Amino acid sequence: MRHAMRLRVLCLALVFGACAVASAAAGPVTMPGMPSLPLRKTVPGMSVYNISSSWTTQAGRSIALSSLRGGPVVAAMVYTHCPDVCPLITERMQMIEQALPPHARDAVRFVLVSLDWARDSPSQLAKFAAQHRLDMNRWTLLHGDEMAVRELANVLGVDFYRNDSGNFQHSIAIFLLDRDGVVKMQQTDMMAPLAAMTARIVGLLREEKGRRQQGRPR
Amino acid sequence: MHLLVRGLIRPAAALLLLAGAATIAGAATRDQNVRDPITGQETGRLTYAPDVPPPITRTHATKVVIHLEVRELEQRLADGVRYTFWTFGGRVPGKFIRIREGDLVEFHLDNHPDNKMPHNIDLHAVIGQGGGAASSLTAPGHSSVFSFKALVPGLYVYHCATAPVAMHVGNGMYGLIYVQPRKPLPAVTHEYYVMQGDFYTKGANGAQGLQPFSMEKVLAEKPEYVVFNGSVGALTGANALKANVGDTVRLYVGNGGPNLTSSFHVIGQIFDTVWPEGNTTAPTHAVQTTTIPAGGAAIVEFKINVPGTYLLVDHALERAFNRGALAQLKATGPENKLVYSGKISDEVYLPEGTGIRVTEQPSKLPAPAQSQAERIKLGEGIFKTNCMACHQETGVGVPGAFPPLAKSDYLNADKVRAIKTVIGGRQGPLTVNGSKYDGVMPAWTLSDEEIANVLTYIYASWGNSGKHVTPSDVKAARSGMPSGKP
Amino acid sequence: MRAVRLVAVLIAALASVSGGAEYHGADMAALPAGSYVPFYVRDSVKPGRPPAPAFRSVAVRAFRLDRFPVTNAQFLAFVRGHSEWRRSQIKAVFADAHYLAHWQGDLALRKPADGERPVTNVSWFAAAAYCRANHKMLPTTDQWEYALANRGADTDAIKRRILSWYSTPANRELPPVRSGDVNRYGVSGLIGLVWEWTLDFNSMMSGPDLRGAQAGAQFCGGSSLGATDPGDYAAFMRYAMRQSLKASYTVSNLGFRCAMP
Numbered sequence: 001m002r003h004a005m006r007l008r009v010l011c012l013a014l015v016f017g018a019c020a021v022a023s024a025a026a027g028p029v030t031m032p033g034m035p036s037l038p039l040r041k042t043v044p045g046m047s048v049y050n051i052s053s054s055w056t057t058q059a060g061r062s063i064a065l066s067s068l069r070g071g072p073v074v075a076a077m078v079y080t081h082c083p084d085v086c087p088l089i090t091e092r093m094q095m096i097e098q099a100l101p102p103h104a105r106d107a108v109r110f111v112l113v114s115l116d117w118a119r120d121s122p123s124q125l126a127k128f129a130a131q132h133r134l135d136m137n138r139w140t141l142l143h144g145d146e147m148a149v150r151e152l153a154n155v156l157g158v159d160f161y162r163n164d165s166g167n168f169q170h171s172i173a174i175f176l177l178d179r180d181g182v183v184k185m186q187q188t189d190m191m192a193p194l195a196a197m198t199a200r201i202v203g204l205l206r207e208e209k210g211r212r213q214q215g216r217p218r
Numbered sequence: 219m220h221l222l223v224r225g226l227i228r229p230a231a232a233l234l235l236l237a238g239a240a241t242i243a244g245a246a247t248r249d250q251n252v253r254d255p256i257t258g259q260e261t262g263r264l265t266y267a268p269d270v271p272p273p274i275t276r277t278h279a280t281k282v283v284i285h286l287e288v289r290e291l292e293q294r295l296a297d298g299v300r301y302t303f304w305t306f307g308g309r310v311p312g313k314f315i316r317i318r319e320g321d322l323v324e325f326h327l328d329n330h331p332d333n334k335m336p337h338n339i340d341l342h343a344v345i346g347q348g349g350g351a352a353s354s355l356t357a358p359g360h361s362s363v364f365s366f367k368a369l370v371p372g373l374y375v376y377h378c379a380t381a382p383v384a385m386h387v388g389n390g391m392y393g394l395i396y397v398q399p400r401k402p403l404p405a406v407t408h409e410y411y412v413m414q415g416d417f418y419t420k421g422a423n424g425a426q427g428l429q430p431f432s433m434e435k436v437l438a439e440k441p442e443y444v445v446f447n448g449s450v451g452a453l454t455g456a457n458a459l460k461a462n463v464g465d466t467v468r469l470y471v472g473n474g475g476p477n478l479t480s481s482f483h484v485i486g487q488i489f490d491t492v493w494p495e496g497n498t499t500a501p502t503h504a505v506q507t508t509t510i511p512a513g514g515a516a517i518v519e520f521k522i523n524v525p526g527t528y529l530l531v532d533h534a535l536e537r538a539f540n541r542g543a544l545a546q547l548k549a550t551g552p553e554n555k556l557v558y559s560g561k562i563s564d565e566v567y568l569p570e571g572t573g574i575r576v577t578e579q580p581s582k583l584p585a586p587a588q589s590q591a592e593r594i595k596l597g598e599g600i601f602k603t604n605c606m607a608c609h610q611e612t613g614v615g616v617p618g619a620f621p622p623l624a625k626s627d628y629l630n631a632d633k634v635r636a637i638k639t640v641i642g643g644r645q646g647p648l649t650v651n652g653s654k655y656d657g658v659m660p661a662w663t664l665s666d667e668e669i670a671n672v673l674t675y676i677y678a679s680w681g682n683s684g685k686h687v688t689p690s691d692v693k694a695a696r697s698g699m700p701s702g703k704p
Numbered sequence: 705m706r707a708v709r710l711v712a713v714l715i716a717a718l719a720s721v722s723g724g725a726e727y728h729g730a731d732m733a734a735l736p737a738g739s740y741v742p743f744y745v746r747d748s749v750k751p752g753r754p755p756a757p758a759f760r761s762v763a764v765r766a767f768r769l770d771r772f773p774v775t776n777a778q779f780l781a782f783v784r785g786h787s788e789w790r791r792s793q794i795k796a797v798f799a800d801a802h803y804l805a806h807w808q809g810d811l812a813l814r815k816p817a818d819g820e821r822p823v824t825n826v827s828w829f830a831a832a833a834y835c836r837a838n839h840k841m842l843p844t845t846d847q848w849e850y851a852l853a854n855r856g857a858d859t860d861a862i863k864r865r866i867l868s869w870y871s872t873p874a875n876r877e878l879p880p881v882r883s884g885d886v887n888r889y890g891v892s893g894l895i896g897l898v899w900e901w902t903l904d905f906n907s908m909m910s911g912p913d914l915r916g917a918q919a920g921a922q923f924c925g926g927s928s929l930g931a932t933d934p935g936d937y938a939a940f941m942r943y944a945m946r947q948s949l950k951a952s953y954t955v956s957n958l959g960f961r962c963a964m965p
Contacts, residue, residue: 045796147836150903154828154951155797161907290873302871331802334899334957335870335941336948357948358955359802380948381931381940385867430871433863433937 043069048155049181053148055113058125058141065152065181068140072204073109073177074197077149077158079116079168080128085190090132092190093174096201097138099194104202110139115153115160115168117146156183178204247319251369254279254320262323264313267447268459270409270470271316274398279320286313287328288337288356288378288391295417295443296450296542298426303448304335304378304389310448311413311474312376312393319371319397324363325350331359337386338362342374342513343395351379371399373496373515375472384436384476388418390448392474394515399498406519407465412545413472414480414510414532415448416441423541439477444537446530446545453530453545461522463551466490468519469530475512481533482516483507484547486526493517507533522549524558586667590674590686597675600668605676608659613680619657621650624680633673633685637695640669666692732768732964733890739763740853741932742846743939744908764850769843770961771892772881773900774834776807777819779826782834784811789830799827802954820880822898822959828951831901835962842903843963845946852894854887862895866938869896901960905946 043049049066056062074093078086093110100108112128114120120128125141134141144152153160160170176185176197185200255278262284263271289308295301306312317323327339336357340349344366347353353364377383378391394413419429423442435441446453453459461467473480489505496515510516530545531538538544553560587593602611605623609615613624623629628650629636643661647654664672666689673687739761783790790810794803805825808814826834828842835841843851854862884893894900933939949955 047795047797050795050797147832147841151829151832154906157950159906159908161904292873302873331956332873334873336945355944355948357945357953358957360800360948360953360955380944382934382937385870385937385941430868433867433935437935 043180044182046183047181048152048177048183051148051151051155053144053151055142055144055148056122057143058122058129058136060122063142068109068111068177069179069181071107071109071179071208072201073111073175073181074201075111075113075156075175075177076173077113077115077153077156077160077170079114079170080120080124081116081167085172087132088190089172089174090134094132094134096174096194096197097135099198100201104198104205105138107205108138108201110134111142112139113142113144113149113152115149115158115162115170116166117144117149118166157186176200176204179208247371248369251279251320251367256281256320256322259283262315262317264307264315265411266307266309266313267311267411267413268453270314270396270411273402273405273409274316274318276318279318279322281322281324282317283324283326284315285326285328286315286339287330288333289330290333290335292428294449295419295429295445296424299419299421299424299450300428301417301419302389302428302431304333304337304386304391306339306376306378306391306393310390310392310415311411311472312391314393314411314470315376315395317368317395317397319368319400321368321397322365323368324365325354326361326363327354327356328361329356329358333358335386336380337378337391338380339376340379341366341376341395343368343370343372343376343397345369348379349376355380368397371397371498373397373470373472373493373498373517375474375513375515377474377513385431385433387474387476388416388436389431390415390417390474392472394470394472396470403468403493403498403517406468408459408461409468409470410459411470411472412446412453412530413448413474414444414446414478414482414543415474416476416478417443417445419443436476441478441541443542444478444532445542450542455546458527458546458548461547461549463522463525463549463554465522465549466519467522467547468517470515470517471510472515473510473512477512478532478534478537479512480510480543481507482510482518483531483533484518484520485529485531487520487528489518489520491517491519522551524554525549525551526558586689587671593671593674593686594678596668597671597673597678600664600672601675604662604664605672613676615650617653619655621648621653621655623676623682625651625682627651629676630683630685633687633691634695634698636673637669637687637692638699640664640673641692641696642699666690666696731771733771734768735764735766735847735851735889735891737764737766738850738855740846740850742849743933743936743943744931762846762850764846765965767843767847768964769847769851769889769891770840770963771886771890772884773822773893773897773959773961774831775820775881776813776823779823779834780807780811780813780819782837786833786837789833794830796952798829798952800952800954802956803827803830805954806956817880820882821878822881822893824878824898824956824959825954826901826959827954828901828905828949831960832903834960838962840962840964842901842960844904845902845907847963848894848900848902851887851889851891854889857888863936863938865895866942870938870941898957898959899942899945899955901958902946905949906951908943908947 043066049069051065054062054064074096076089076093078089080086090112093112097105097108097110112125114125120143122143125143129136129139129141156173156175158171158173160168162168172188172190174187174197175183178184184204185197187197257278257280259281260283262282264284264286265271286306287308288304288306290302290304291308292300292302303310325339325341327337329337336355338351338354338356340351342349344350346366350364350366354362356362374395374397376393376395378386380386392413392415394411418432418435418440419425419442420432421427421429421442443450451457459467471482483506489508491501491503492505492508493501494508494516496517498517505518508516508518526549528547528549530547532543587596608620609623610620613622615622621628628648639659640662643659645658647656649655662669669692670687670689674685677683677685677687741761787793788795791804791807792810802825806814806818813819832842852862878897881893881897884895884897886892887894931940949958
């Protein structure tokens, strides 16, 4: 009898243990300077974080996109061999970063996702980050395999074409996601005033602060 | 000198001011309409052809929300001929859209989930990328929204612009949008919507059953059908447009193409006013036929003075009478015989009694015959040209109609009488070789020489008596005929 | 003994939850390496110079392609083992409101005969997930077009059949997948059944208004597009259809099939 019982417990442990291991691997990236709000059990239906594929950061860590939950995210899809526009996108994101008031800046994550699954390894991404002097307290660069990249691009609506030599044509956009991964704004004009994006970010943070003060879990 | 210059300054300045104002006024429409403030919102009222939404009476610009649904449907193209049309609103042409200049339109293009194809829309009233097409490519079961401000008044075509455009338009995806000018056109009794289009079916015109689209024919610009309002007979018979005597009728006429230009005319009418090319600022008057290019439009007006069925046609007539480019406007009411009397009478018209046939004159008179054989030869030519038609090549005639010349008792009995018959013709009862005839033989304008030749030939042929006839015989016979009649 | 049976039951349960779908290797056609002239070709725009004429053929490596589009029955087996792709469970970001609208329920078709018809009302995400679960991938546009090109045989007949399919109204019941013609590669139903998703359906990069090539100034690495055969109306439509889609769209005449290297 006890033998069977132990077996049952073992089997159950196997099942639940598997889930525990999975979630441990996708631990949340800590957001410096901001007390974390309790997160909802599931993300909204339109959240980018419904994508379950795993990604590798420039530091070599394996994460799920949902570990970006908790605060606003400014994101774009680029690739490091891109001759002109991708550096432009990166600089613009840095300009947004600098244009934010300091308390807001610290609550926002800046994410670059590489379209170039073949060449943009984590070390290549680290090199790119160093070249652009990105503040790695706030920035994360991600590498994913082909299907993960296509899936994310299709969710965001980034169209791209990869030619025989492995270079890309892709649409240009910077996205603002809220703390649950829902796209709140998309900017395609790299010459537009920064105020539109920064105002929206500040607005999002204010909303979240308001909910916290009311004691509502978001 | 000094005073002269001074004297000219004021009128010169006035002229400059006027010229300036005139140029500014032309450009003011667009800029004015860009700046014109929007008050309120309404839902656009669209109508099926041939109806037009009522004139807009508001005097300010507003926001108009328009929903236009694309449906791919099998419908009648002609009797026994069916076709899969791609439509704006369920019919060809698409629904008529009426807005006012300065209006802000929120346009929803809805592609029905039962459709197979993606579609978009280019409205010629839109100033911007693709006329809206760049913002409206829509998959079935989905909807696209974009907005535009109507900057310039006029009557404009709209159409689907998804590649290949000739196929989308060739399947019926076009309609009209009217941007009513700030100062509306004068009121009329009836406004109607008519739109021409060319259709390219795999089968020839009239081939029955469901006809597929023919890419080859559209590339060659050879349509099988050219119709008003989407099918042969869409506006004829019970579906004809209606008006009454005394009415003024305004037609908003469009041409969707895809390929043909229309020569638009209303048989029995003259257009009192035409706003050519769909503009609403510079009308012309007293026009019989107006050109409407593919992807263009025109506004025409005419008054009904007398009743009747007026036919709207593309005056490239093969299209009207063989391919379907024909519509009817039935006008009822009292006659006005002064304007048009109809047929007053029907009479016989025969100047100077029997008709005189003028023979073909040779460019040069032949030389007189030198011998009998020559006379016969020349006579044969004249016989074949003038007589053979009735009396036949072998002189046997046509029983009951034309008497024979072969072995003819009438002919052989009296040479002079024969000559006189050719000179003056003959009508009334006649018996030849025992058969009765009662026809009309025309008088022949032939020279003495020619009559002599032909009669000699006849007498020498088919068992006749072989008499000789000379020009002097003919001259003598003629002198015995004061009026030229026997 | 009871313990052993318990373990067996648990393992079986785990296996079904992980969605072991059948491997359809047998139902695939093998296409040899070759090349074809794609309908739209692009040339990089070099500043100050007009684009070079572009009738370039594209090389395609040997690959395998499903002989038939995926059926409702096959897709049903997939969602049985993958509950996150069921109609009531699917996230809004992965499919719009018409996802599997033609089914009776999450795990039920309207009638048994529907099982053999091509599955439609599926988004790119759902189609990609199905292929992945079968250890395959959606075919690229090049692979799909290469299969359609049929080694250059019957080009005009193919165009006419496609145009004829475009002319028939879309709300007729779809025929079973095995009713289509088989082409020279052994692939069936590329024409006349349904539109089909491809892996890179949105890689045209010329904006939705396909009238005339665009210089692509708004795109990184812009190029201009030229149609190699402006008289090929059938191809225009096919590319326009792909251009009108977003990955989350579901359309009642759009299905898919899978490919493998």
